[in-house]
Amino acid sequence: MNPAPSSTWFTAAPHWQWLIVLYFFIGGLAGGCYFLAALMDLIGRPEERPLARLGYYSAFSCVVLSGIVLSLDLGRPLRFWHMLIESNTYRPMFKYWSPMSIGAWALLVFGLFSFLSLLGALAEDDRIRWPALRTISARWPALRKLRAPSALGRVIAVLGAIFGIYVAGYTGVLLAVTNRPIWSDTPLIGMLFVVSAASTSAALMILLGYRFGGAMPGLANLHRMDDWVVALELLVLIVVMVSLGPVFRAWLNAWGLLLLLAIVLGMLVPLILSWRGRQLRQLNMATARVLVLLGGFLLRVVIIFSSESI
Amino acid sequence: MPEPMGFYTDTTVCIGCKACEVACKEWNQLPCTNGGVNTLSGDSYDNTRRLDGIHWRHVKFIEQFPEDRKDGRWLLMSDVCKHCVHAACLEVCPTGAIIRTEFDTVVIQSNACNGCRDCIAACPFGVIDLNPVSHVAQKCTLCYDRLQGGMEPACSKACPTQSIQFGTIRELRERAQKRVAQLHQNGENRAYLYGADEKMLGGLNSFYLLVDKPEVYGLPPDPKMPTRNLIPGSVFAVLGAVMVGLAAIFNLRNRGASQERKMRP
Numbered sequence: 001m002n003p004a005p006s007s008t009w010f011t012a013a014p015h016w017q018w019l020i021v022l023y024f025f026i027g028g029l030a031g032g033c034y035f036l037a038a039l040m041d042l043i044g045r046p047e048e049r050p051l052a053r054l055g056y057y058s059a060f061s062c063v064v065l066s067g068i069v070l071s072l073d074l075g076r077p078l079r080f081w082h083m084l085i086e087s088n089t090y091r092p093m094f095k096y097w098s099p100m101s102i103g104a105w106a107l108l109v110f111g112l113f114s115f116l117s118l119l120g121a122l123a124e125d126d127r128i129r130w131p132a133l134r135t136i137s138a139r140w141p142a143l144r145k146l147r148a149p150s151a152l153g154r155v156i157a158v159l160g161a162i163f164g165i166y167v168a169g170y171t172g173v174l175l176a177v178t179n180r181p182i183w184s185d186t187p188l189i190g191m192l193f194v195v196s197a198a199s200t201s202a203a204l205m206i207l208l209g210y211r212f213g214g215a216m217p218g219l220a221n222l223h224r225m226d227d228w229v230v231a232l233e234l235l236v237l238i239v240v241m242v243s244l245g246p247v248f249r250a251w252l253n254a255w256g257l258l259l260l261l262a263i264v265l266g267m268l269v270p271l272i273l274s275w276r277g278r279q280l281r282q283l284n285m286a287t288a289r290v291l292v293l294l295g296g297f298l299l300r301v302v303i304i305f306s307s308e309s310i
Numbered sequence: 311m312p313e314p315m316g317f318y319t320d321t322t323v324c325i326g327c328k329a330c331e332v333a334c335k336e337w338n339q340l341p342c343t344n345g346g347v348n349t350l351s352g353d354s355y356d357n358t359r360r361l362d363g364i365h366w367r368h369v370k371f372i373e374q375f376p377e378d379r380k381d382g383r384w385l386l387m388s389d390v391c392k393h394c395v396h397a398a399c400l401e402v403c404p405t406g407a408i409i410r411t412e413f414d415t416v417v418i419q420s421n422a423c424n425g426c427r428d429c430i431a432a433c434p435f436g437v438i439d440l441n442p443v444s445h446v447a448q449k450c451t452l453c454y455d456r457l458q459g460g461m462e463p464a465c466s467k468a469c470p471t472q473s474i475q476f477g478t479i480r481e482l483r484e485r486a487q488k489r490v491a492q493l494h495q496n497g498e499n500r501a502y503l504y505g506a507d508e509k510m511l512g513g514l515n516s517f518y519l520l521v522d523k524p525e526v527y528g529l530p531p532d533p534k535m536p537t538r539n540l541i542p543g544s545v546f547a548v549l550g551a552v553m554v555g556l557a558a559i560f561n562l563r564n565r566g567a568s569q570e571r572k573m574r575p
Contacts, residue, residue, distance in 0.1 A: 012438070013430070013431075044562055044565045074426055075427070075445035075446050087421070096408075101404035129388075167548040173544055177543065179432055191547050224561045
């Protein structure tokens with residue numbers, strides 16, 4: 001008999017599959033985009049506000065989608081509210097020691113902050129064509145206060161960014177707080193998810209910047225930051241592999257190959273394209289960011305499914 | 311308040327009749343169609359395969375025979391939820407659906423569970439799974455309804471060899487220790503108790519007498535609580551956030567427009 005490398009081999013798979021992979025990806029984008037947009041508002045230049053605005057738009061779209069995807073994944077979707085309210089007593093349901101419990105609340109609170117920032121961003125966006133949304137900037141200019149540099153806007157940005165980065169990373173801690181192979185055999189997946197959320201979010205914002213604004217101010221900064229974070233992501237992933245010890249053999253198969261593909265396509269190639277691309281044209285820069293997004297998605301596919309298949 | 315109750319399963323007297331499985335399914339009205347699977351597993355006499363949402367008892371058949379078949383033995387074990395004193399499932403459940411009863415057993419309230427499946431990933435023994443009919447997580451309740459009515463659980467009642475014994479944990483532990491001593495006296499020195507003291511997850515309220523390593527029975531040698539990773543996992547995640555924050559602050563802070571010109575197409 002092939003001895004199990006860890007006690008986690010005696011457990012059952014929770015059937016967390018594509019919807020959860022998708023949630024881990026877009027939840028990371030939601031938190032990461034908000035975090036970056038808030039930082040651009042807080043420490044960036046005024047010319048970068050349109051790019052930060054795209055970050056708030058992506059964050060809100062992704063957080064709404066996250067809620068829908070998570071609810072759909074439940075065995076009983078209509079009972080999604082049981083995560084927040086104890087269904088037998090109607091008291092608030094909160095367990096600070098259960099990442100899923102805190103995560104459900106964090107997602108709700110983060111959703112609220114990203115909605116406020118969305119309103120703030122819409123209120124100063126004069127390029128929107130959709131009449132229903134245009135009325136926001138026309139009728140309620142006071143909503144601009146919801147966005148930095150106003151004092152209220154700064155508070156919202158700081159709190160929203162904290163909840164955003166929490167939403168981006170708690171999913172990895174949630175995986176660690178189980179007894180499943182790989183997930184609970186290293187405490188580092190939360191860290192990996194935070195870093196990967198930042199790299200994919202910067203990539204998404206860069207691509208949206210190209211799509212909606214051409215060469216928007218702030219793009220160079222995001223490019224440079226994304227290179228740093230992609231390099232950091234690679235480093236953290238290597239540390240994760242080392243920390244798995246004998247459990248690493250769970251990746252000596254097709255999942256390991258896919259992980260290698262994520263590393264090469266999603267991390268190394270973008271870094272090379274970016275490094276060689278000081279003079280390269282926008283197309284190559286955009287290609288690098290598409291690959292970063294793809295790599296971030298593949299990373300989550302491998303982490304979820306390689307454990308599910310044991 | 312009643313005393314903590316549970317099961318003591320003496321695997322040495324199990325005959326693999328599966329009366330426990332049948333009694334469990336009958337009392338708890340669990341589907342008997344095996345989830346639509348009507349092929350044989352090919353794994354000894356075990357066609358139940360594993361514990362899940364519709365199999366709350368599972369008799370394991372382990373054949374230990376050498377190639378020449380001169381010597382050998384069957385290990386038979388009726389597996390069930392361990393009703394751990396420190397229950398991983400109860401700990402992580404985000405809806406409060408999993409409760410500890412007055413009998414110190416662990417029960418999933420089907421009307422509160424929303425099927426998030428965190429408990430499935432948390433259980434160190436792989437006991438829980440979704441019930442394909444109710445779409446919520448289900449497992450052995452140690453016949454909570456029968457206990458409330460002063461009856462013993464269906465499986466132990468049906469067991470013809472008293473391999474599965476029901477009673478107070480205190481009494482069951484005494485009985486089990488005597489049985490181990492008796493087996494040792496008769497030359498079966500491999501006999502030992504699995505989960506009969508506080509060392510394993512605070513004590514398993516369904517514990518076992520085994521005669522081989524736990525892994526042979528598909529049991530983890532050192533089951534752990536999932537929350538062991540909560541603090542380290544959170545600390546590392548915060549560290550990741552700090553690193554990302556530094557990278558972002560360093561690169562996104564106002565540096566003037568000189569960098570921008572390079573990026574223009």
